[in-house]
Amino acid sequence: MAKHPVSLTVNGDEHDLLIEPRKTLLAVLRDTIGLTGTKEGCSTGDCGACTVIVDGKAVTSCMVLGVTASGKEITTIEGLASDGELHPIQQAFIDTGGYQCGFCTPGFIMASKALVDENLDRTEEEFRHALGGNICRCTGYTKILEAVLQAVEEIRATS
Amino acid sequence: MKNFEYFEPTTLAEASLLFTQEHAQLLAGGTDLVIGMKAYTETPQSVISLQNIPGLTGITADTDNGITIGAMTKVREVELSEDILKHHTALAEGASEIGSIQIRNLATIGGNIAHASPAADTVAGLLVADAQVDIASADGERTVSINELFTGPGQTVLKPGEIITQFRLPSPASGSHYIKHKIREVMDLAFIGVASAVNLQNSVIKEARIGLAAVAPTPIRATEAENLLKGKISTPELLQQAGEAAAAGTSPISDLRCSAEHRREMVDVLTRRTLQIAIDRA
Numbered sequence: 001m002a003k004h005p006v007s008l009t010v011n012g013d014e015h016d017l018l019i020e021p022r023k024t025l026l027a028v029l030r031d032t033i034g035l036t037g038t039k040e041g042c043s044t045g046d047c048g049a050c051t052v053i054v055d056g057k058a059v060t061s062c063m064v065l066g067v068t069a070s071g072k073e074i075t076t077i078e079g080l081a082s083d084g085e086l087h088p089i090q091q092a093f094i095d096t097g098g099y100q101c102g103f104c105t106p107g108f109i110m111a112s113k114a115l116v117d118e119n120l121d122r123t124e125e126e127f128r129h130a131l132g133g134n135i136c137r138c139t140g141y142t143k144i145l146e147a148v149l150q151a152v153e154e155i156r157a158t159s
Numbered sequence: 160m161k162n163f164e165y166f167e168p169t170t171l172a173e174a175s176l177l178f179t180q181e182h183a184q185l186l187a188g189g190t191d192l193v194i195g196m197k198a199y200t201e202t203p204q205s206v207i208s209l210q211n212i213p214g215l216t217g218i219t220a221d222t223d224n225g226i227t228i229g230a231m232t233k234v235r236e237v238e239l240s241e242d243i244l245k246h247h248t249a250l251a252e253g254a255s256e257i258g259s260i261q262i263r264n265l266a267t268i269g270g271n272i273a274h275a276s277p278a279a280d281t282v283a284g285l286l287v288a289d290a291q292v293d294i295a296s297a298d299g300e301r302t303v304s305i306n307e308l309f310t311g312p313g314q315t316v317l318k319p320g321e322i323i324t325q326f327r328l329p330s331p332a333s334g335s336h337y338i339k340h341k342i343r344e345v346m347d348l349a350f351i352g353v354a355s356a357v358n359l360q361n362s363v364i365k366e367a368r369i370g371l372a373a374v375a376p377t378p379i380r381a382t383e384a385e386n387l388l389k390g391k392i393s394t395p396e397l398l399q400q401a402g403e404a405a406a407a408g409t410s411p412i413s414d415l416r417c418s419a420e421h422r423r424e425m426v427d428v429l430t431r432r433t434l435q436i437a438i439d440r441a
Contacts, residue, residue, distance in 0.1 A: 001162040021165030021206065024193065044194050045262055046346055057235075057264040063193045064265065067165050068186070068208055111261065132345030133259020 011079025028066035048134030058114035077106035098147030100138030179320035187270035230269025246331035250284030278373035283354035286370030309377035332356035334441030355433035374409035381405035
């Protein structure tokens with residue numbers, strides 16, 4: 001089957017690739033480009049570990065064919081820190097202990113990033129509901145919620 | 160995932176021609192198809208993406224025709240649309256019940272409907288909006304009422320090459336509400352879904368529409384219950400009669416989610432509940 005030319009902008013870098021249509025965006029990011037920060041959990045869209053931001057929207061990259069992302073702008077967990085400084089959400093996950101094994105963390109952080117970019121004025125309950133597409137088997141979610149709320153405060157204070 | 164030929168047509172005619180070929184599948188948001196392909200329950204030889212065909216996305220509202228939703232409009236956009244929240248609240252609420260935000264950012268309303276799951280979360284809201292489904296193919300265009308679109312689980316009246324282009328919602332409701340009966344807060348499929356929509360005049364129910372999902376081989380309207388309500392003033396007894404009539408009109412199955420008996424009982428309960436909230440909102 002023919003490979004397709006695909007141009008992706010990932011974390012600001014342009015990638016011109018030839019990929020098989022059956023490759024998911026997740027596989028393209030991890031295997032073709034080598035950005036392994038994005039994780040593959042359930043591979044059926046249920047766990048959110050593969051969450052990346054495409055054109056400003058959080059999506060489960062395991063459900064996206066890489067060919068359909070051509071021309072789009074993608075942000076992964078590797079693209080959040082700038083000039084050696086962690087993004088406030090990343091820092092907050094460290095400060096609060098919002099992770100244990102860390103496998104779900106990139107997905108949680110990317111989902112949270114899209115939420116706070118969209119609207120900072122969410123209640124804890126609203127964040128809890130909005131993060132329902134991400135599953136963590138370690139933390140019990142309490143510390144994750146704390147991290148997100150701390151990051152919101154931090155972003156609000158500095159913006 | 161099996162390999163396949165991938166096409167990105169830029170016109171409906173081109174897409175329709177490709178779609179008439181055997182073992183061809185349309186790709187909208189991909190949240191059903193890609194998962195199916197990974198599980199080898201879907202093994203298309205060609206996949207036709209609709210994302211580059213102009214005119215299939217967006218929500219427009221005008222006074223003559225009501226609201227029109229392009230088939231490729233993301234479910235998340237339907238959920239957040241002020242026009243839909245105002246005039247078709249049940250549909251916005253149904254959209255908000257699908258999967259997670261990440262999935263709703265991918266999934267399209269056209270895909271949710273064309274997939275023809277009896278449990279689709281946007282279907283009850285479209286039923287009570289009396290949605291008209293515009294369909295295009297290389298041979299021309301036609302319109303089918305959402306009521307007549309489905310023929311069975313996963314089955315529609317769509318012929319090979321036919322593509323849903325948009326949903327027209329000509330009949331706003333002054334009050335409507337959708338309840339999804341489920342276990343998990345998010346990422347769950349509906350045990351059943353119930354939407355009610357009403358228009359009132361001086362407290363009299365001028366019109367009531369009730370849409371039921373996952374209680375029959377196709378999504379259905381509870382027409383007997385609707386007729387009971389018409390021209391009457393809401394009372395607890397009336398709503399109880401409507402709930403019972405709605406439940407009597409269902410033919411649910413027992414499956415791993417719940418029993419047919421539970422489904423029927425919950426149609427009664429949730430019809431009353433959604434009607435009361437729709438009336439309160441009207």
